[in-house]
Amino acid sequence: xxxxxxxxxxATTTRWRNNHIPREEERLAYSSNAPMSCVKSVMRxxxxxxxxxxxxxxxxxxxxxxxxxxxxxSYNKNHDNGYVIHMSNHYNRxxxxxxxxxxxDRISEVQYPFDFTPGCAHVVGSCNGLxxxxxxGEVIYLWNPSIKKFKKLPGTCLGKLDKFTDxxxxxxxxxxxxxxxxxxxxxxIFLPTEVEVxxxxxxxxxxxxxxxTTNVKFINNCCFLPIPLVSGALHWMVRIIEGEEENRIIxxxxxxxxxKFKRLALPHGFIEADTLHRYLASFKEKLAFITCxxxxxxxxxxxxxxxxxxxYGIVESWNKLFVIPFERKVQCLAFTEYGSLLVGHIYDxxxxxxxxxxxxxxxxxxxxxxxxxxxxxxxxxxxxxxxxSLILLDGPNVASY
Numbered sequence: 001x002x003x004x005x006x007x008x009x010x011a012t013t014t015r016w017r018n019n020h021i022p023r024e025e026e027r028l029a030y031s032s033n034a035p036m037s038c039v040k041s042v043m044r045x046x047x048x049x050x051x052x053x054x055x056x057x058x059x060x061x062x063x064x065x066x067x068x069x070x071x072x073x074s075y076n077k078n079h080d081n082g083y084v085i086h087m088s089n090h091y092n093r094x095x096x097x098x099x100x101x102x103x104x105d106r107i108s109e110v111q112y113p114f115d116f117t118p119g120c121a122h123v124v125g126s127c128n129g130l131x132x133x134x135x136x137g138e139v140i141y142l143w144n145p146s147i148k149k150f151k152k153l154p155g156t157c158l159g160k161l162d163k164f165t166d167x168x169x170x171x172x173x174x175x176x177x178x179x180x181x182x183x184x185x186x187x188x189i190f191l192p193t194e195v196e197v198x199x200x201x202x203x204x205x206x207x208x209x210x211x212x213t214t215n216v217k218f219i220n221n222c223c224f225l226p227i228p229l230v231s232g233a234l235h236w237m238v239r240i241i242e243g244e245e246e247n248r249i250i251x252x253x254x255x256x257x258x259x260k261f262k263r264l265a266l267p268h269g270f271i272e273a274d275t276l277h278r279y280l281a282s283f284k285e286k287l288a289f290i291t292c293x294x295x296x297x298x299x300x301x302x303x304x305x306x307x308x309x310x311x312y313g314i315v316e317s318w319n320k321l322f323v324i325p326f327e328r329k330v331q332c333l334a335f336t337e338y339g340s341l342l343v344g345h346i347y348d349x350x351x352x353x354x355x356x357x358x359x360x361x362x363x364x365x366x367x368x369x370x371x372x373x374x375x376x377x378x379x380x381x382x383x384x385x386x387x388x389s390l391i392l393l394d395g396p397n398v399a400s401y
Contacts, residue, residue, distance in 0.1 A: 039146045039388040057394040063178065066128055066389050083107065084336055085131065085145075085386035087123050088379050096123075096145070097376075098386060101338040104363050104375040110145045113401040114152065122382040125171030125226040127180055129389025132171035140169070140182060142200065146388040151398050156184060156205045157196050164188050168218055170227035170234035172256040177201070180391075181256055183227075183234055187218050197259060203396050212261050215242045216252065219278075224333045224382045228282040231312040232256055235264070235280050235287060251280060251287075267307045267318035276302070281335040283308055289318070290332055290341075300325035304332065304341065306366060322366045330362075334383035339366050342375060342383060 042065065046053040055061055084104065087096045094116070098107045112121075116135045124132040124140070131143045138160065143150040161167065165188040172181050182198040184205075193216075195208040216238035228235050233253040240248045249272055251264040266289055270278075277292040287309040295303050303325045311317035326345070334342040345360040363375035392398055 039390060042390060043147060056390075059178070062390040062393060066391070083386040084334075084383050085110075085123070085126070086334070086377065086381040086383040087112075087121060087133070088377075088381045098145075099376070101336055101385065102340055102365070103372060104340065104342070104377070106376050112141075112143065112145075113148075113150055113399075114141055114143075122224070123226065123384045124169045124182070125229065126384035126386060127171060127173040127229070128391050129387045130180060130391045131384065131386075132169075132182060134169055136167070140184075140198075142180070142182075142392060144389065144392040147390060147393055148401050149392045149398050150401070151392060151395070153182065153198055154204065156198075157207050158186060158194055161186055162188075164190060166218070168227065168236060170229070170236075170254070172229045172232075172234050174199075174256050175232060176257045183254060183256075185218060185236070189217075193218075195254075200395075208259050210261065212252075212263070214240060214245075214263065216250075217241050218252075219249070224380060225279050225281055225335070226382070226384055228280050228287065229256075230282050230285065230287045233262075237278065237280055249278070251289075264309075264313065265315040267320070268315070269318075269320065270307070276329065277331055279332050279335070282337065283335060283339075284337060286310065287312065288335065290335060292330055292332065294329075295325065297325060300327060302326045302329045304330065304343070306335075306341075322369070324364060324366060324369045328360075333361070333380060336383070337385060340364070341366050342377070344380065 042056060046056050083098055084101045085096050085098050095109045095111045097109050099105055100107065112133065116133075116139070120135050121133055124134050126132070129144055129146055131145070132140065133143060134140045140153040141150055142153065165186050168185050168187075170183040172183065173179075174181050180200040184196045184198070186194045193210050195210050196205050197208050198205045219237040219239055233255045236252045236254075237249060238252045240246055240250065249266060251266060253262050253264050254260075255262070264287075270289070270291060274293045275291045276294060279290040281288040281290060283306075289307040289309075291305045292302060293305065294301055303323055305320060306322040306324075307318050308321050309318050324341070326343070328345040330343040330345055332341065332343050334340070341364045343362055343364065345362060361375055361377045363372040364370070365372070
């Protein structure tokens, strides 16, 4: 999962600091104990007077408020680093659940305020409290449930795609411009790969050139895990489909600032033929690689192996951190920044008929590894980090509810 806390760049905030920000509001924005650190309190303070309302909606205040909250969380050693939000893909559930990041204990449910095709919506990713949700990539929303604001993205450059074209979408914070981007990649065996980038500040899409000569096929074997954002880049797994390296699986990184792709090698100890499933994820702001493979161990037919790249871009720094055996074959649904691995135990046909379901969902603390038997999830769900923020408080085509 993408890390929730991204420090906003200072260029925009400096301009607003010099533009007649009332000192009382500046003091409140920086004060760690002030009620202004709570999003609900901030929204109430907008009603005090017009000058406060106009100042609170400035990029300076929004950025300072977010950075202040992030710093408070970093200094508080007892802080569990926040929350997760998960969306069920059940056909009759139009809600997201906010839960504790380590235990998945439910805090509240939030109904999303827009229409999606039943059972087709999923969480693309989360940055700075802003969620990106998509309906098979055709309809995309940005949503901040903390302040009850959302934005439907305009149509993409390519428009509606044919049934032979697959899509994958990533969501990222653009640190150089204090902005957010949605990256939409379409790929097909018949057509070249197309890359489109939406920029929040411009409220528009544009096409970006695929700059690599390597011909690859994107591996889209799990729509539940968000495309990981690590070191300013979004990461996909791809398979090389021609040349001397044909069929080799690598990671493809898209730098959000330069908008260029580059290759990253997967761990040397990874044996592709032995894996049932493989995933890329983010873990404590580092790139993680998860494999699920069969093992010949009585009572444990499957295990998950978790690798972490300690030094970004250095293939030799891949380190095998955890190996977790399971009593059934599993599929990974989420891997959080807090060390929680959400998996679905895959029932065999006999159990499936007896249990009347295909999966049993289990939350595992990878460091113990202790299973939380009831993670309060009854069907496959997409999961992202969640925090309160004021992002999307103001801007073009932003709706309230």
